[in-house]
Amino acid sequence: MEKGLISVDRWAEGSQAYFLTHLHSDHTHGLTSGWSHAPLFCSPLTAKLLPFKFPSFDLSLLRILHPGASHTLTLPSTVLHVTAIDACHCSGSIMLLFRGDFGCVLYTGDFRWEATCERAANARHVLRHALQNVPVVDVVYLDNTYSNPIYDFPPRHVAAQKVMDIISSHPDHDVIIGINTLGKEDLLIEISRALQIKIWVWPERLRTMHLLGYHDIFTTNTSLTRVRAVPQYSFSIETLEALNAMRPTIGIMPSGLPWIKKSLQKNEFLSGSFLTSRYKRGKWSANSEAQTDEQIGNIGSPEKIHEYMYTVPYSDHSNYEEIEEFIKLVQPIRLKGIVASSSCYIEPMYYFGRLCRVDQQTQLLREGHKRKENCKREREGSVRSKTSLGDVNVETGRDRGKALKGRFSGVRLSRFSILRRTHRGAKIHEYNSSDQE
Numbered sequence: 001m002e003k004g005l006i007s008v009d010r011w012a013e014g015s016q017a018y019f020l021t022h023l024h025s026d027h028t029h030g031l032t033s034g035w036s037h038a039p040l041f042c043s044p045l046t047a048k049l050l051p052f053k054f055p056s057f058d059l060s061l062l063r064i065l066h067p068g069a070s071h072t073l074t075l076p077s078t079v080l081h082v083t084a085i086d087a088c089h090c091s092g093s094i095m096l097l098f099r100g101d102f103g104c105v106l107y108t109g110d111f112r113w114e115a116t117c118e119r120a121a122n123a124r125h126v127l128r129h130a131l132q133n134v135p136v137v138d139v140v141y142l143d144n145t146y147s148n149p150i151y152d153f154p155p156r157h158v159a160a161q162k163v164m165d166i167i168s169s170h171p172d173h174d175v176i177i178g179i180n181t182l183g184k185e186d187l188l189i190e191i192s193r194a195l196q197i198k199i200w201v202w203p204e205r206l207r208t209m210h211l212l213g214y215h216d217i218f219t220t221n222t223s224l225t226r227v228r229a230v231p232q233y234s235f236s237i238e239t240l241e242a243l244n245a246m247r248p249t250i251g252i253m254p255s256g257l258p259w260i261k262k263s264l265q266k267n268e269f270l271s272g273s274f275l276t277s278r279y280k281r282g283k284w285s286a287n288s289e290a291q292t293d294e295q296i297g298n299i300g301s302p303e304k305i306h307e308y309m310y311t312v313p314y315s316d317h318s319n320y321e322e323i324e325e326f327i328k329l330v331q332p333i334r335l336k337g338i339v340a341s342s343s344c345y346i347e348p349m350y351y352f353g354r355l356c357r358v359d360q361q362t363q364l365l366r367e368g369h370k371r372k373e374n375c376k377r378e379r380e381g382s383v384r385s386k387t388s389l390g391d392v393n394v395e396t397g398r399d400r401g402k403a404l405k406g407r408f409s410g411v412r413l414s415r416f417s418i419l420r421r422t423h424r425g426a427k428i429h430e431y432n433s434s435d436q437e
């Protein structure tokens with residue numbers, strides 16, 4: 001067992017404290033109702049929802065981090081400071097800024113910070129304020145879901161309007177919308193308010209909505225509304241075809257995933273998302289009005305992918321431009337993607353390394369060179385004591401990077417896969433001197 005300090009969205013034994021950014025299942029993989037390893041820190045909303053997902057969870061292990069506030073935590077081996085910041089991803093989601101004798105680490109979790117979003121502006125303000133107390137952010141663990149310039153989709157309020165336009169233009173249709181067990185609440189509330197209509201949700205989702213404080217908008221009575229939000233896993237062309245045998249029904253899938261900026265040219269890098277997009281399009285569009293790759297360039301518009309099915313680019317993850325702005329704001333030394341296996345994964349340093357304090361390519365080359373030099377010196381018997389790795393008071397990026405290399409280990413990332421979002425998280429090690437980048 002590795003001896004660790006803290007873990008974020010990762011639940012293996014051996015850390016002194018555990019942090020949960022939000023309750024989506026790819027971040028809770030490994031967490032159970034019988035959790036007993038150590039205190040678990042999360043936002044107030046996540047703490048409220050967590051016992052619903054994990055019924056017999058020992059609530060005495062829950063610790064609340066208020067978004068916007070800085071907290072000092074005394075752990076068995078050290079003291080660290082953590083600031084929780086609204087991630088604007090789903091209800092209760094936070095990003096976490098850690099400071100301690102290991103340096104400074106920002107873990108974004110999943111986040112969407114639109115340029116025009118007031119909540120995101122407040123979150124940016126909190127982050128800017130917190131960053132005033134640190135000389136440099138050593139590592140950003142980044143939501144790299146759409147960290148590729150092919151991903152360009154509009155702010156959520158624009159996409160929400162598209163959803164409402166589709167519903168309004170089908171006044172005699174039933175409408176089903178695919179959602180997860182958490183998230184997209186704002187979209188549903190906007191639809192409800194604009195169209196003066198209740199939204200049907202399944203019983204567990206209704207309970208979640210009540211826990212979130214939405215008591216009047218949602219119902220489990222199908223006779224009260226023609227708009228139903230259903231679990232994404234039950235959302236398929238086959239279901240829609242079966243429903244249409246009884247009543248005219250359309251389906252709307254709000255997601256950023258199928259939306260790419262343009263079709264790829266011959267020699268461009270072929271991303272996993274492109275494959276997934278083509279895969280889904282092919283799967284859903286048999287005998288239908290499928291669009292060709294050349295037609296995909298119509299960004300921000302709903303796409304009719306089947307006679308009864310629309311997709312709308314409503315995403316709870318930042319698009320490429322928003323991620324770029326985020327990196328410009330933080331200017332870290334290093335970036336690590338948190339998506340372990342994703343259709344759209346690309347190493348974030350590939351596009352954003354140029355925005356880091358020390359150009360990452362250059363730094364990696366330097367480190368590679370340094371490692372070789374160290375090995376050489378070790379062989380020659382002249383290497384210095386390993387305790388020099390603990391000198392975190394050195395302020396320059398180069399040396400801080402060197403100190404951190406002994407203490408952090410991120411998730412192992414597979415570079416290319418069409419499987420999406422199977423696991424996330426990071427473990428921050430206290431005494432581990434091996435580099436597991």
Ligand SMILES: [Zn+2]
Pocket residue numbers: 022024089090110
């Ligand atoms: Zn999420």
